Amino acid sequence: MTFLPEDERLMRRALELAARGPAGANPRVGAVIADPHGRILGEGWHHGAGTPHAEPTAIADAARRGEDLRGARMLVTLEPCNHTGRTGPCSEAVVEAGLGSLVYAAPDRTPQARGGAEALRHAGLEVTAGLLEAESERLNRRWSLRMSEGRPFVTAKLATSLDYAMAAADGSSQWITSEESRRHAQSLRRRVDAILVGTGTVLADNPRLTAREDDGDDAVRQPLRVAVGLREVPAGAAIRGEDGRFRHVRTRDPREALRVLAAEGAEHVMLEGGPQLLGAFLDAGLVDETWHYLAPMLIPGGRAASARTAAASLSDADRMVLESVERIGPDVLLRSQTLDSPDRGGPASPAPPAQDPTAHEK
Template sequence: MDRALELAAGGPAHGPNPRVGAVLLAPDGRTLGEGRHEGAGTPHAEAAAVATARAAGEDLRGATAVVTLEPCAHTGRTSPCAALLIEHGIARVVHAVDDPNPAAAGGGAALRAAGVDVVGGVREDAGEALLRVWLHAVRTGRPFVTLKLATTLDGRVAAADGSSRWITSDEARAHAHALRGEVDAIAVGTGTVLADDPALTARTADGDLAAHQPLRVVVGSTPVPDGARLRGPGGPLVVEPTRDLAAVLARLAEREVRHLLVEGGPTLAAAFLRVGLVDEVHAYLAPVLLGAGPAAVADLGIASIDDAFRLRPRSLRVLGPDVLLVADVRHPLDDRPAPHDQAAPQHQPVPQHQPVPHHQRTPHEES
């Protein structure tokens, strides 16, 4: 299972499908074949492993399939993996995580009905951690939302004159571009578009456009200027002229967006936080002091420290002179454990949505 998880982690993080790895073992423990899912429209991990084994002339009758996610029982872009394993005489299937997708679930039951020995929950915590974004999107029906902040030590995203390039270092910006390459969509407010004219592209270390470009989402009623960089090379542009963030996420889910990165500005960040629609924060912190200038997050309506948003740090990383803190968000009205602390999170209803103020023209550091 460790090897299957390693294979899965090498697959693309973006896209509507989960990252899955599979290893086929002979009765004596010898590896017959391996595979992983390379994205929508490509063979699933089980099919890739079977193809590898067959190409090597291996007999799969009586073999064990070790898979990070329960084999699917759904015919979509590809055929059901459960049926494929049955067809090739697999005797035992071991998986880490049950498939929560109602359109694809039932593979374990189909395998058992065919006489296959099925064991679930092996390295389940590791499987849940690997698939946390995809699992959240499937279980809740909305994209997993990461809020990105890039600030000075005193929480500023720009100086008093509006200048913001560059607060963070080359290393931090390179990491942020790598993150963009892993998400399905990036969102900013219209104020950031007007003040900063961002391109919202994912770029390689050489400055070239990455192979995968996320959807570029602008939230707000102010039109995107005809000459804006958002209309240039990069991912498709989607304009959401609304203050209803739940509706925005619902429409993105219809586009098969599983992971949304919210990049700016302070008003949009506060709006997502106020309605409980942020799942994690990536905070790039530079050892810089300004003493004045716009804060990273606008007014949240919090009057007491008791009502503060409490984050649960998950990792801390040094990037050149800067520090990246990755933390799970706990909403003041939400007492559920953080997703990585449990095998099958029980998601509570999102608090009542509040109107989102007009977006400020606050510069955003990352373009």
């Protein structure tokens, strides 16, 4: 295992780029291409499902700069994939670019994607592994856990007052957060494969759960609209729609709901509400990240955003890693990932290094 003097600096830059990508069904990956003197020729990161991966993005960036990549060195935070999904194999893109060597931090352990390093070696590239592997693994710890469990990645979206109320005592909740926050949340709806609500929320609020573009039109790609629970969904409920994208998962067990959705091909699901559904997923340790929109108001006696089993002491609290803080109109969006805990499927993980809170938005 041989690394050049500049490799650690360049890999840390690749990790910074990776952290800009969204958590979700795909790992966060960053890539940097450099000449033998350590001068950066191109860089990129994965912007989310369906978009080019970090490696071809860095190659395209170098092409825009007019750089010659023949014999150059790429540093990437995850082993390049070797399969065709929504995009082509990154291993092929690296070979076609004429790069001479590649260093990656962590191996890709997913059966359908691994093998990129071997393919690159067969093509004549010098490939070295393991530089800052722990940092890369920590960045994608929730993705790795989701892959090992064979379930979708779960994002819980909350919209509350400062005192954590999602509705007033009479149930009114339109609108706690601003129009800007509601429009911003559509970016998450457009990205996920399924949006989940409890049947109680369906009966109380009659939500549509469609994904919309910034101009208010329905997005071309619509997620599954899923009602979870044992109560019947009325024939005329808005969630049913007319496009065949409605599912009623008749269970109160969050793990069973995720098994059903995984069988449907869902890799990333969003919890929209209500408090019973969110509480059940949190109690089961099945929430991987939260998008929490906080509005600058207080609602005395308001309804809590989740119905949880009470924590006996502070040691029973769910610890989170704050990923970013963003001002959305008059509101604030906190994006956090949950830490693994010994009683919920894995060892406790240390928090990653502090990052620029606006990095995800660059």
